[in-house]
Amino acid sequence: MVTALPPTLRRLPVRQLLPLVPLVLVAAWAAGNWPVMASGFVRLRGADPAWLVAAGILTVACWLPVCLLRQGTVLEPLPAGRLFASQVAAGSANHLLPAGLGAHVVTLRFLRSCGISAPRACAALALYSLAQPIGRYALLIVLMAASPDASALGGLLPAERGVLALFLLVTVGAVGAALLWCVRPLRAFVQDLLSTALTDARALHTRPARALALWCGAVGFPALQAAVMVAVARALQLPVPALDVALAYLAATVVAGIVPTPGGIGSVEAALLLALVGVGSPVTEATAAVLGFRLITVWLPLLPGALVLASLVRRKVI
Structure with missing residues (x-):
């Protein structure tokens, strides 16, 4: 016999509570890795505050190319203020689901509201x-x-892991192709989606402003994120050239994408640490740099992102 939920629980504002989930997940991860984080925070105390402020400013600027990229994917002009707010909220929602699905859900609802x-x-x-x-x-x-x-950076992904990653990608591709072949409704949906996507992509590239927004945003976001990593490295005086720090960040994010954890938590830290050590940074300094980078780009924006997400949900913008 199933007991009915009390009226107070039935009225529980689940949609309003969802924005708090990323904060809880990150807090749980931080608690489980506290010894490593504590040692990194001790090293961060001696960091140059001017460079850390610069890293914070660059982090805020990272939302601008994301907005450009989102605008570049549709022909209709999107409201700039709501677009920016939706991407701030998407950054928080990105920690709900792996492979950026949380951010995609927020953006999908925003586009539908437009x-x-x-x-x-x-x-x-x-x-x-x-x-x-x-x-x-x-x-x-x-x-x-x-x-x-x-x-x-050759040691970032050893040969045996590279073979394993390739095998996993091929396996996932084969399973996906089999599903598309066997499940007719799914095949029809994917065909319609690809047809619409190709039509829109061709139309977008006939409009220079949209094509410029699309590709400037696609390059601008990782470039600014790499600049944040360089600023944190300078704050900690890592004995590594700025170009190599940026290269280490980009290579690490590519490798971390093989393990699509929510917000890249865990996979990005591990790959970035290996990459920085690979280009000549001592382990202690590299650990502090990774923690500083993730603190500025992920953990600190979580609270304002969750607040914006809750506000957009309450106003039914998403």
Whole structure:
């Protein structure tokens, strides 16, 4: 026999409580890794505050290319203020689900509230998901060509792990292809989505302003994030050239993407630590730099992001 929920529980504002989930998850992760974090925070006490302030300013600026990239995926002009607020909220929601799904859900609801149909909103998310890694890989290739120490990152993903990652990717691709072949409704949905996405992509690239927003945003976001990493490294006086620090960040985020944890928590820290050590940073300083970078780019923006997310949900903007 199922007992009915009390009226107080039935009235529980679940939608209003969801924005608090990322804060709880990050707090739990921090508590589980407190000894490592404590040692890093001790090292951060001696950091140059001017460089840390610069890193904070660059972190806020990172939302601008994301907004450009989102605008570049749709033909309709989006309201600038609500677009910026939605991306601040998406940064918090990104810690709810892996592979950026939390941010995509927030953006999907925002696009729908702007009058964009569901198929075209999904196509915009698909284009975003395609343009973002292309911009990151392009920037990584340019920095690898410019850095004489690029080979030092070879240990970031050992050969056996590289083979395992390739095997996993092929397996996931094969399973996805089998599902598309066997499940007719899913195949029809994907075909419609791809058709809409290709139509919109062609239309967007006939408009220089949209194409510029799309690709400037795709390159600008990882470039600014790499600049934040460089600023934190300078604050801690890491004995590593700025170019190599930026290269280490980009390579680490590419490798961390193989393990799509919510917000990259855990996978980004591990990959970034290995990358910084690979380009010549001592382990202690590299640990402090990783903690400082994640503190500024992830943990500190969580509270304002959760507040904005709660406000948008309450106003039914998303």
